Amino acid sequence: MxxxxxxxxxxxxxxxxxxxxxxxxxxxxxxxxxxxxxxxxSAPTTSFTEQGVTVTLTVSDWHASTGTLSAVFTPEREGFHLYSTDLPADGVEGVGRPTAMAVSGAVRADGRLAASAEVRSITVPGVEAPVPVYPDGPVTTTLPVRADGDGEATVLLGYASCSTRDGCTIPVSDHPVHLRVTADGATFSPQ
Structure with a gap:
């Protein structure tokens, strides 16, 4: 093969x-x-694919206007990794973009974005500082959220995927996904 x-x-x-x-x-x-x-x-779920990564979002554990927003970032190609959520917005010496999830509108963050994978450091030719990345493959991030009442909300997602062998995809910044929030919970609006 x-x-x-x-x-x-x-x-x-x-x-x-x-x-x-x-x-x-x-x-x-x-x-x-x-x-x-x-x-x-079952929890509301939606997904999209952009720049070689499929992102699947889920709203879970919704109780009394609080819940958890999860995003699974899955590179489509073997050998590709994502960058740490703690990477600076402009990367390390311009290399990489953080895996990010932010909310606005009727929902606000009720804690910090956490990732399920251990961070490791790689060296990149021409960059003096180590670059923090997750191991190759999917990474799950979670963000505790709180509703400020009924209405529309937006989840903004950002990421970049790279391979030490095949290079990088174009970074994705502020990809919007829309939510509708009611007293019963949050659901994703049609894409």
């Missing part, structure tokens, strides 16, 4: 997994929206 075939099969496997997850969530909703053990209904 050559590299192109491997990349296509890897992408197909990730897409298939995402479709199975979506189908499972739809089946769960059709059965009354409850998980085994009487858990709460």
């Amino acid at each position: 050559n590299v192109s075939q491997y990349i296509r099969r890897s992408r197909t496997a990730r897409v298939s997994a995402a479709l199975l997850t979506s189908a499972a969530l739809a089946a769960l909703a059709a059965c009354g929206g409850r998980q085994a053990g009487g858990a709460h209904p």
Whole structure:
């Protein structure tokens, strides 16, 4: 199998997994929206793909106008990593862009953005300082949020993916995803 075939099969496997997850969530909703053990209904989810990364957003644990906004950043190609949420906005000596999620409108952050992966440092030719990145592959970030009442809200996402072998994709800055907030919770507006 050559590299192109491997990349296509890897992408197909990730897409298939995402479709199975979506189908499972739809089946769960059709059965009354409850998980085994009487858990709460399935969480609102949406996704988009831009510059070689699929981002899947979920609103969960919504109680009394607070909840958690999660974003899973999944590079489409093997060997690509994302940069740390703590990376400066302009990168390290201009290299990289932070993995970022911010909210505005009827929702505000109620804590700091956290990532599920350990940060490691890499060296980049021509850059003296180490560059903080996550291991290759998907990274999940979570942001506690609080609603300021009913209305519209916007989630702004930013990231860049790179490979030590294949270079970098164009950074994404402030990609908007819209939410509708009511007393019952938050749902994603159609893209």
